[in-house]
Amino acid sequence: MRDDVKITVDLEAEDTLAVKLKSLSLQGPKVNVPARQVLERQTRGVLDVAGCFDGGLSLLEVDGVSNAVLLRTPKPTEGRFVEVVLKNGNSIHVEARGGAAHLSRENYEKVLEKFEGLL
Numbered sequence: 001m002r003d004d005v006k007i008t009v010d011l012e013a014e015d016t017l018a019v020k021l022k023s024l025s026l027q028g029p030k031v032n033v034p035a036r037q038v039l040e041r042q043t044r045g046v047l048d049v050a051g052c053f054d055g056g057l058s059l060l061e062v063d064g065v066s067n068a069v070l071l072r073t074p075k076p077t078e079g080r081f082v083e084v085v086l087k088n089g090n091s092i093h094v095e096a097r098g099g100a101a102h103l104s105r106e107n108y109e110k111v112l113e114k115f116e117g118l119l
Contacts (some may be wrong), residue, residue, distance in 0.1 A: 005119050007112070012100035019108045020100035023093070028119025031089035035067040038089030040053045044071050045118045046084055046092075052107035053082050090119060 006027040012020035031038050043059060050057035053073050061070040069086040080098035087093070092115050103111070 001117060002119075005116050007116065016107075018102060018104050020102055021094070021096055021108065022100050023095050024112070024115070025094070025119055026092045026115050028090040034118065035089040036064065039067065039069050039086055042069070042086050042089065042118045044090070045114060046071055046086070049107075049111050049114045052103060052111050053101065057082070057084060075097075092118065 006025075008023075008025040010022040010024075012022050014020070039062075043062075047057060047059070050071075055074040057071045057073055059069070060072050063067075063069075067088045071084040071086075074080045075081045078098060080096070080101075082099060082101045084097045085091075085093045085095075094111075094115075
């Protein structure tokens with residue numbers, strides 16, 4: 001774990017095999033290059049681990065004014081989905097909407113490691 005990245009995790013439940021993720025936030029140091037460049041790299045990185053989330057992730061929106069990117073899993077009929085927001089090149093926020101997201105422990109650790117490496 002890096003000292004310059006603050007990680008906040010909210011789990012509904014966990015055991016040795018899986019977690020039920022409610023939210024995950026990572027805040028890194030301020031970036032010294034244009035946020036757009038960092039956001040493009042981060043978006044590719046997030047899509048690399050998209051398969052860890054049920055249904056994968058799709059790019060929904062890129063907002064150049066607020067330097068933000070929104071990715072989301074497909075919205076199933078029960079209204080459950082996972083949303084990932086990248087902001088300013090130094091913030092990644094994952095939110096499970098409509099209920100906690102079930103991830104295997106292996107996928108959870110892969111996502112956490114990848115996202116920390118993107119900041």
